[in-house]
Amino acid sequence: MKVEGQVRIPSGCAIAAVISKDGNRISGEMITNAMKPMHDRSNGLGGGFAGYGIYPEYKDFYALHLFFDQRATRKSCEAFLKERFEIVKSEIIPTRKIPEITDEPIIWRYFVTPLTSILVHLQLDEKEFVARTVMKINTEMNGAYVFSSGKNIGTFKAVGYPEDVGVFYKLEEYEGYSWTAHGRYPTNTPGWWGGAHPFTLLDWSIVHNGEISSYDANRRFIEMFGYKCTLQTDTEVITYIMDYLIRVQGLTLSEAASVIAAPFWSTIEQKTDIEDKHKHTYLRTMFPSLLITGPFSIVLGFNGGLMALNDRLKLRSMVVGEKDDKVFIASEEAAIRTMEPNAENIWAPAGGEPVIIKVKDGAF
Amino acid sequence: MLLNAKGLNYNVLNEYIRKATDDCNIVQCCGQRFIAAGMSGKSITIDGTPGNALGAYLNGATITVNANAQDAVGDTMNEGKIVVHGNIGDTAGYAMRGGKIFVKGNAGYRAGIHMKAYKEKKPVMVIGGTVGSFLGEYQAGGVIVVLGLNEKNKNIVGFFPCTGMHGGKVFIRSDCKEVKFPSQVTARPANEADKEELRVYVSEYCDLFDNEISEVLSAPFTVITPNSKTPYKQMYVAN
Numbered sequence: 274m275k276v277e278g279q280v281r282i283p284s285g286c287a288i289a290a291v292i293s294k295d296g297n298r299i300s301g302e303m304i305t306n307a308m309k310p311m312h313d314r315s316n317g318l319g320g321g322f323a324g325y326g327i328y329p330e331y332k333d334f335y336a337l338h339l340f341f342d343q344r345a346t347r348k349s350c351e352a353f354l355k356e357r358f359e360i361v362k363s364e365i366i367p368t369r370k371i372p373e374i375t376d377e378p379i380i381w382r383y384f385v386t387p388l389t390s391i392l393v394h395l396q397l398d399e400k401e402f403v404a405r406t407v408m409k410i411n412t413e414m415n416g417a418y419v420f421s422s423g424k425n426i427g428t429f430k431a432v433g434y435p436e437d438v439g440v441f442y443k444l445e446e447y448e449g450y451s452w453t454a455h456g457r458y459p460t461n462t463p464g465w466w467g468g469a470h471p472f473t474l475l476d477w478s479i480v481h482n483g484e485i486s487s488y489d490a491n492r493r494f495i496e497m498f499g500y501k502c503t504l505q506t507d508t509e510v511i512t513y514i515m516d517y518l519i520r521v522q523g524l525t526l527s528e529a530a531s532v533i534a535a536p537f538w539s540t541i542e543q544k545t546d547i548e549d550k551h552k553h554t555y556l557r558t559m560f561p562s563l564l565i566t567g568p569f570s571i572v573l574g575f576n577g578g579l580m581a582l583n584d585r586l587k588l589r590s591m592v593v594g595e596k597d598d599k600v601f602i603a604s605e606e607a608a609i610r611t612m613e614p615n616a617e618n619i620w621a622p623a624g625g626e627p628v629i630i631k632v633k634d635g636a637f
Numbered sequence: 638m639l640l641n642a643k644g645l646n647y648n649v650l651n652e653y654i655r656k657a658t659d660d661c662n663i664v665q666c667c668g669q670r671f672i673a674a675g676m677s678g679k680s681i682t683i684d685g686t687p688g689n690a691l692g693a694y695l696n697g698a699t700i701t702v703n704a705n706a707q708d709a710v711g712d713t714m715n716e717g718k719i720v721v722h723g724n725i726g727d728t729a730g731y732a733m734r735g736g737k738i739f740v741k742g743n744a745g746y747r748a749g750i751h752m753k754a755y756k757e758k759k760p761v762m763v764i765g766g767t768v769g770s771f772l773g774e775y776q777a778g779g780v781i782v783v784l785g786l787n788e789k790n791k792n793i794v795g796f797f798p799c800t801g802m803h804g805g806k807v808f809i810r811s812d813c814k815e816v817k818f819p820s821q822v823t824a825r826p827a828n829e830a831d832k833e834e835l836r837v838y839v840s841e842y843c844d845l846f847d848n849e850i851s852e853v854l855s856a857p858f859t860v861i862t863p864n865s866k867t868p869y870k871q872m873y874v875a876n
Contacts, residue, residue, distance in 0.1 A: 310668030310688070313647075540796060543817065587746045587770065590708050590727055605707055606726075607668025607686045619705060621726065621745050623769060623795060 286458050286470075286482035287314035287435070288591075289608045290572045292451035292579050295598040296636025298326065301444025303612050304452040308435040310607040311456060314482075318464030319457030320438035321430025323471040323478040323574050324449035326637055328425050334361055334384040335403050335475075338421035338428055339410075340466055341379040346416040351383075353414070357406060358385035366429075366442070373437035378466055382427070400475055400520065405499070407474060412501045418467045423476030425576065430455075430469035438469075450637050453574045455480035468504055471574070472512045478574040479515070481508040482604055483589050486567030494562035508571075514563050515573055526573075526580050530627035531556050533565040534585045572602055578631040587624030594619040600630045642666040647688065654681060663687075668707075673698050677717070689726075692719050695736060708745070711738050715758070720845055727769070730762045733779070738762040741846045743788070746795070747771045752805060754778025763842045770795030773861075777804040782838050784810045784853060792816075799861050807861040808835055810853070818861060827858035 289307040293299055301324055308320070328336050337354075341347040354360060362384045368377065387402050395402065407419045421428035429442040435456040439445075455470035471478040485491065485507035492502045492510050498521070500513040511533070518529040535557045544550040557564070568588030573580040581602045583591050594601045594609045594616035601609040601616055609616050622628050638657045642650050647669040654661050654673060663672070666685030673681050674690070677697030689707045692700050695714035705723035712731040719738045727745035730738050735758035743766035752760055752773065760779035767788045773781050776799065785793035793811045799822045808827065809816075818824050827835065835858060836850075843850040 313670060537796075587727065590745075592726075605668055605686075605688065606705055607688060607707070610667055610686050619724070621724075621769070624746065 287311035287456040287604045287608070288454065288480045288482050288570060288572055289601075289603040289612075290451070290453040290480070290574070290579055290581070291599060291601050291612055292630050292632065293598045294600065294630065294632055296326070296450045296632045297598055298448035298450060299452060299599075301327075301439060301442075301447045301449070301452060304454045305436055305439025305444050307603060307608040307612045308439070308454055308456050310611055311603070311605055312434060312436070314458060314604060315434055315456030316458045317434050318432055318459050319430070319455070319469035320433050320435030321428065321455050321457075321469040321471050321480075322435070322439060322442070322444060323421075323426060323428045323453045323473060323480070324444070324447050325426050325452070325476075325574060325576065326450040327427050327447040328384070331362065331384040332425040334386050335422055335424055336427055337383045337385055337407075337419055338366065339381050339383070340418045340420060341381065342416035344379065346414070347379055347381065350410065350414060350417045353410070354383060354385065357391055357402075358383075358387055360385050367446075368441050369443055371437065371441055374431055374433045374441040377431065377441075382421075404475055404516070408499070408501050411503045420467060421473050423473065423478075423576070426473070426476050426478065426574070428471050428473045428478060430466065430471065432464050432466055432469065450632055451574060451579055453478060453480045453572045453579065455482075468506055470508055472504075472506075472509045474512050474516050475520070476574075476576045477512055477516050477519075479508055479512045479571055480574075481511060481569055481571045483507075483569030483571075483584065484567050485510070485565055485569060487565055490562055491565060511565065511569075511571060511573075514565075518560070518563065526578075526629050527627050528552075528556060530580065530582050530625070532560045532563050534582055534625035534627075535564050536585060536625060570604065577637050578629065580630075581622065581628040583622060583624045583626070585625035590621070592619055592621050593628055602628070638662065639664065642669055642685065645669065647671055654679070673700055692717070695719065697736075705742070711736065711762075714738075714760070722846070724766070725764075729764075730760065730781075733760040733762070734758055735760050737841070739842055739845050740764045740766070742766045744768045744783075747774050748783075749776055749779070749781040749807075750774045752776050752779040752781065754805065761838055763838050765842065765846060765848075767791050767793050768795065768798075770797050771800060772798040773802055773805070773807050774799075775801040775803070776807070779805045780808070780834075780838065781805070782808040782810075782835065782842075784839075784842070786810075786848070786853065802861070803863050805862075808838075809859045809861070810856050811859060812857045813859040816859075821864055822861050823864040824859050824861045827860045831858070831860050 366380045431438045488507045518524045569584045570589035570591040596613045643665040660680040664684045668688040670688035675694040679698040690709045693712040695717040697716045700719045702721045708726035714733045717736045721740045724742035732751045744764045746769035763782040
């Protein structure tokens with residue numbers, strides 16, 4: 274079977290997300306159910322979820338989720354991890370045997386902290402070290418794949434319909450202050466477990482509906498900075514772009530949104546707010562290779578918040594709604610109504626207009 | 638006939654509607670696509686949120702939605718009427734060539750994309766609120782009316798309205814001073830003949846949603862039509 278990287282995948286897809294601005298904990302069951310009315314947007318070849326705040330007892334440790342093809346791979350990968358990290362807990366990720374999900378790899382999680390002596394020796398900060406380790410495993414260790422690597426966040430993904438993937442991973446047993454979800458519709462290749470969304474690096478996670486026309490231009494640029502696009506699915510590159518712009522370059526979320534979904538030059542030209550006009554001119558000039566063209570709607574998850582964004586032409590649908598402390602985002606209003614029948618202020622953000630929701634300080 | 642859509646697949650729901658001998662009232666609708674696709678001679682009322690492509694290829698049936706509708710409402714519809722008492726998603730009236738769509742609230746991007754007319758058929762879409770970017774993109778025929786009622790703090794149309802328009806007519810209830818149109822269309826204030834035509838569409842809207850017609854028509858309207866002096870021709874090759 275060909276895996277991604279040998280063949281290219283354009284996709285249809287469904288996305289959904291929920292967040293509590295007060296940091297209240299929400300069961301994973303809600304986001305699993307949200308995917309049900311959007312069933313037909315996926316084709317059973319990939320579903321996944323990211324939950325934030327789900328590991329409060331290990332919140333100071335990086336939670337590494339890994340797929341292994343066989344026991345021997347796990348053994349050698351664990352030996353590799355032990356040379357670099359203190360592992361405070363390692364376990365099989367609990368799953369439920371259901372007929373809808375088959376051919377599962379070996380799925381483990383490790384709560385780790387980098388060895389101080391190694392950090393001092395390499396003169397790297399902790400996050401950079403973890404990111405490099407993830408890249409190293411995913412590019413060099415055949416049969417092992419890190420699909421989640423942040424603190425107090427966990428990604429769960431599989432080949433199957435998203436509502437079944439939620440049942441498979443027993444998401445009703447987790448509680449987080451925010452969740453994102455994805456149902457996949459790859460159209461010209463078999464999906465595989467690693468290729469399902471969300472794509473994550475550290476605490477960044479991306480779920481994406483669409484197809485990036487600028488993928489190769491974006492990939493060539495981002496690979497100059499140490500990122501390795503191992504899957505050749507377009508979504509992966511968005512995750513690395515956001516990590517680069519926000520963590521490495523220090524841009525704000527909305528500035529990063531203005532880079533990847535930059536307004537047309539004609540729209541910038543018409544701006545009457547001079548400062549805003551200069552800012553957009555600057556960002557488009559500084560990062561021309563990180564403009565993402567083609568249709569997309571994405572939800573970016575991070576510690577303490579979510580950002581939803583459409584491509585500048587808005588070639589994919591996305592709606593936002595709210596109720597009390599919660600904000601809901603989805604490809605379709607029906608998904609929001611499933612999570613909260615009485616959701617209010619349902620609206621569709623414009624293309625390139627980021628919707629940023631943050632949990633109030635100290636609540637996560 | 639009362640149809641509870643809870644948990645029903647769209648094809649099962651449509652089968653019930655097709656078999657019904659009287660009017661249908663769908664309750665607890667949640668995302669079922671293609672409702673009433675291709676149907677004629679029926680009246681359907683929907684409570685809840687209908688899924689994408691509501692009334693696609695509609696051929697004479699009447700659909701009333703009591704809340705919001707999603708994307709691609711009335712996709713390629715031929716005849717009939719769709720009334721939405723809330724907002725509507727992207728690409729409303731996609732390639733419709735007949736019938737009417739009335740929306741009380743706002744429409745998303747690309748409302749009326751590739752709308753067309755055919756012989757005696759002339760589709761009409763009236764949007765009570767505001768619309769997103771690319772209104773009437775590639776419009777080839779028919780009429781789109783945007784009223785911008787109750788939206789004081791928002792632009793009545795987004796960016797790039799009427800891009801690629803080469804037929805039909807758009808009415809916008811505004812002087813459109815801030816709106817930038819492409820050079821291939823003409824935007825001008827509505828004249829008396831335009832206003833007579835407009836009154837027909839607006840009075841039907843006002844009857845449906847209880848608006849005062851004189852108030853709606855008291856504001857300036859801009860009419861947009863293709864500019865025959867700078868048509869879309871020979872864009873690529875001269876043959």
